[in-house]
Amino acid sequence: xxxxxxxxxxxxxxxxxxxTDLIRPMRSHxxxxxxxxxxxxxxxxxxxxxxxQLRDGLGVTAMxxxxxxxxxIANFVFFVAxxxxxxxxxxxxxxxxxxxxxxxxxxxxxxxxxxxMWAGLVIVIDMGRPDRLHHVFLYGRFQSPIVWDITVVTSYxxxxxxxxxxxxxPDASILKRRMSDAPKWQQMIYxxxxxxxxxxxxQYAILKRSMRVLMILIIPIALSxxxxxxxxxxxxxRAGWDSTIFGPYFVSxxxxxxxxxxxxxxxxxxxxxxxxxxxxxxxxxxxxxxxxLVSAVYIxxxxxxxxxxxxxxxxxxxxxxxxxxxxxxxYMFWFAQIFxxxxxxxxxxxxxxxxxxxMLWLAVFVLIGAWLKRILIVIPVQQHPYLPIQNVPDSFKxxxxxxxxxxxxxxxxxxVLLIITIxxxxxxxxxxxxxxxxxxxxxxxxx
Amino acid sequence: xxxxxxxxxxQNLNEDQARRSFLKKLGIFAGIGAVATxxxxxxxxxxxxxxxxxxxxxxxxxxxxxxxxxxEAELEKNENAATEELxxxxxxxxxxxxxxxxxxxxxxxxxxxARMCMAACQGxxxxxxxxxxxxxxxxxxxxxxxxYFMPKPCYHCDxxxxxxxxxxDATFKRQDGIVLIDNERCIGCRFCIxxxxxxxxxxxxxxxxxxxxxxxxxxxLNVPQKKGTxxxxxxxxxxxxxxxxxxCTRACxxxxxxxxxxxxxxxxxxxxxxxxxxxxxxxxxxxxxVLEELGTKPQVYxxxxxxxxxxxxxxxxxxxxxxxxxxxxxxx
Numbered sequence: 069x070x071x072x073x074x075x076x077x078x079x080x081x082x083x084x085x086x087x088t089d090l091i092r093p094m095r096s097h098x099x100x101x102x103x104x105x106x107x108x109x110x111x112x113x114x115x116x117x118x119x120x121q122l123r124d125g126l127g128v129t130a131m132x133x134x135x136x137x138x139x140x141i142a143n144f145v146f147f148v149a150x151x152x153x154x155x156x157x158x159x160x161x162x163x164x165x166x167x168x169x170x171x172x173x174x175x176x177x178x179x180x181x182x183x184x185m186w187a188g189l190v191i192v193i194d195m196g197r198p199d200r201l202h203h204v205f206l207y208g209r210f211q212s213p214i215v216w217d218i219t220v221v222t223s224y225x226x227x228x229x230x231x232x233x234x235x236x237x238p239d240a241s242i243l244k245r246r247m248s249d250a251p252k253w254q255q256m257i258y259x260x261x262x263x264x265x266x267x268x269x270x271q272y273a274i275l276k277r278s279m280r281v282l283m284i285l286i287i288p289i290a291l292s293x294x295x296x297x298x299x300x301x302x303x304x305x306r307a308g309w310d311s312t313i314f315g316p317y318f319v320s321x322x323x324x325x326x327x328x329x330x331x332x333x334x335x336x337x338x339x340x341x342x343x344x345x346x347x348x349x350x351x352x353x354x355x356x357x358x359x360x361l362v363s364a365v366y367i368x369x370x371x372x373x374x375x376x377x378x379x380x381x382x383x384x385x386x387x388x389x390x391x392x393x394x395x396x397x398x399y400m401f402w403f404a405q406i407f408x409x410x411x412x413x414x415x416x417x418x419x420x421x422x423x424x425x426x427m428l429w430l431a432v433f434v435l436i437g438a439w440l441k442r443i444l445i446v447i448p449v450q451q452h453p454y455l456p457i458q459n460v461p462d463s464f465k466x467x468x469x470x471x472x473x474x475x476x477x478x479x480x481x482x483x484v485l486l487i488i489t490i491x492x493x494x495x496x497x498x499x500x501x502x503x504x505x506x507x508x509x510x511x512x513x514x515x
Numbered sequence: 516x517x518x519x520x521x522x523x524x525x526q527n528l529n530e531d532q533a534r535r536s537f538l539k540k541l542g543i544f545a546g547i548g549a550v551a552t553x554x555x556x557x558x559x560x561x562x563x564x565x566x567x568x569x570x571x572x573x574x575x576x577x578x579x580x581x582x583x584x585x586x587e588a589e590l591e592k593n594e595n596a597a598t599e600e601l602x603x604x605x606x607x608x609x610x611x612x613x614x615x616x617x618x619x620x621x622x623x624x625x626x627x628x629a630r631m632c633m634a635a636c637q638g639x640x641x642x643x644x645x646x647x648x649x650x651x652x653x654x655x656x657x658x659x660x661x662x663y664f665m666p667k668p669c670y671h672c673d674x675x676x677x678x679x680x681x682x683x684d685a686t687f688k689r690q691d692g693i694v695l696i697d698n699e700r701c702i703g704c705r706f707c708i709x710x711x712x713x714x715x716x717x718x719x720x721x722x723x724x725x726x727x728x729x730x731x732x733x734x735x736l737n738v739p740q741k742k743g744t745x746x747x748x749x750x751x752x753x754x755x756x757x758x759x760x761x762x763c764t765r766a767c768x769x770x771x772x773x774x775x776x777x778x779x780x781x782x783x784x785x786x787x788x789x790x791x792x793x794x795x796x797x798x799x800x801x802x803x804x805v806l807e808e809l810g811t812k813p814q815v816y817x818x819x820x821x822x823x824x825x826x827x828x829x830x831x832x833x834x835x836x837x838x839x840x841x842x843x844x845x846x847x
Binding site for chain 1: 633646647650651652653667676679680682683684700701703704706709710712713714716717718719720721742743744805806809811838839840841843
């Protein structure tokens with residue numbers, strides 16, 4: 069696997085340096101309290117908003133009888149989308165034995181797990197009767213795409229967790245050795261995750277085989293979580309949702325959002341965790357190329373999704389499309405399509421621009437665009453049903469976000485950041501043993 | 516010798532352990548037995564105590580119609596009455612009326628936007644002014660055609676897209692064709708609203724107009740309404756059970772609504788009470804269903820707005836905004 073094997077003495081030296089570099093940021097808590105305080109404040113505000121929503125009903129949001137799915141569902145779709153990246157980076161690239169993803173695959177998995185775990189809670193926020201959540205298990209019906217979605221999302225969370233923890237085994241063993249001054253509960257976690265790791269060749273064989281099985285297993289499940297999520301819309305008869313390409317359209321969009329999230333995380337960890345030796349310009353160059361690729365595919369699907377019906381302008385789709393292209397939603401639509409998709413994709417074609425700082429900004433735009441795009445997919449369609457909206461207040465015909473809604477959309481995002489923060493403080497964000505392996509360190513000493 | 520000794524010791528030890536374990540188990544059983552006996556004695560005593568005659572006599576009517584006088588203490592209050600009533604209403608509500616298949620025919624040439632149907636419906640179902648189980652829409656099919664009023668209830672589709680997507684079977688199609696809602700079951704996901712191409716469903720976004728208090732929920736009336744659950748037109752299933760026509764049908768002053776049973780092939784006009792053959796009515800008058808191409812098989816038929824007794828007028832207008840009046844949503 070490794071290009072050159074190092075001698076036993078060199079191996080020790082190299083491994084020691086990698087361990088020190090990757091574990092150091094876990095010990096430095098500079099600014100951590102402030103960050104947690106900030107997240108805590110968001111939780112308090114969000115918790116209060118949720119209390120009001122529970123007390124007064126979903127009427128505290130902008131949702132009404134016509135736009136009855138609003139920003140919560142859009143946020144849910146965004147969360148499921150962002151969670152797909154774990155599968156894409158660590159499985160697809162991993163199985164293709166593409167080496168440069170090794171230092172970023174754990175970051176991708178952490179992002180994936182955090183988003184997938186919160187996706188389930190985002191959908192609960194949208195429920196009119198969250199107290200009846202258990203009805204889904206008591207009376208669940210197989211016909212309903214919601215039941216499919218719950219099935220695949222929970223499976224994805226489980227497998228993502230395994231895909232994060234199984235490759236953690238050798239690292240847990242290293243952490244057990246190096247973090248002997250950590251609190252007891254933390255040492256207990258490491259001890260538990262070690263599973264008796266002793267760097268024996270047969271243990272490596274089992275480890276690699278398990279990882280391979282998980283990597284293969286997660287691909288169909290990841291594809292199905294977003295396909296089924298797209299079916300929540302595509303399975304209805306509404307013009308604008310009633311589309312046969314919604315599955316691949318959503319999946320391709322998910323990769324764009326996920327890659328953008330990974331770029332932002334890479335930048336953060338490179339500079340804040342001082343991992344410049346591991347996440348290099350080369351890695352940014354590579355992931356930039358990946359963003360161009362997935363964005364190009366997504367642009368192609370957008371063309372199909374908007375241009376084909378726009379050419380025909382069938383009665384039912386006409387008003388919806390006109391509202392998007394030139395009407396009420398036009399600013400958001402063109403901002404998302406041009407500034408958050410077309411321009412970043414075009415700029416990243418040039419190698420000169422595939423540099424960390426530029427890419428960070430482009431990724432931020434891409435990610436904001438990805439969120440807006442979910443709003444544009446979910447809300448405008450409902451404002452143009454087949455039969456006209458009449459005899460209701462004007463608030464039923466429009467959609468103006470309320471403060472409660474904004475607080476409850478930010479809350480899960482803070483939740484994702486909290487999970488990533490905790491994971492990054494408990495475990496190295498880069499796989500120690502895999503990097504060491506790459507550098508030709510003697511396998512048997514990685515424990 | 517030594518080995519033998521050890522073996523014996525081991526055996527003694529084992530026996531000792533076995534005995535101890537047995538005693539322990541016995542103790543547990545005895546304990547459980549004692550508690551159970553004490554419990555039984557207490558329950559029995561309590562029961563007897565309740566039966567002590569109070570001297571107060573109460574007259575009751577037995578199931579076979581005899582009037583009897585018993586001591587007040589003999590009466591057992593049925594504390595589960597409300598739950599039992601609810602369960603019975605749910606059971607028969609889900610079943611529907613056997614042998615029936617309800618249909619509605621709406622004669623668009625008669626409707627002049629009196630909105631008595633809407634008022635009767637909102638009153639019966641305790642709806643807010645903006646919540647419509649039935650909504651009289653202003654429609655115009657194409658640029659130069661005459662506008663008309665179109666009352667829109669739930670179409671009680673034979674292939675309902677709303678019941679299919681419900682994750683918990685809270686909305687369902689009964690044997691008599693009615694699509695009903697169980698707001699004791701509904702989780703408030705609003706997938707059915709997304710699924711309905713006719714915008715027939717409403718949601719209780721805030722506390723309903725009238726509080727539930729202690730009223731038992733009637734699934735056939737969907738009253739009391741509940742915050743966080745769905746509501747929609749139920750073809751007045753509660754009236755049909757009593758042999759009456761739906762609230763809207765009866766309230767109409769203009770003879771717009773015909774209601775009846777497709778199996779019997781008869782429909783009755785809610786205003787004139789005239790009964791005619793359903794198939795003949797829709798055949799002779801060009802009856803149709805809205806957006807038939809969606810494959811939902813609506814059970815509400817329309818008669819086209821021809822030979823009208825009145826000219827269309829709404830807020831002084833005789834033409835409508837094409838963005839807000841077309842079947843199919845968009846501009847004509």
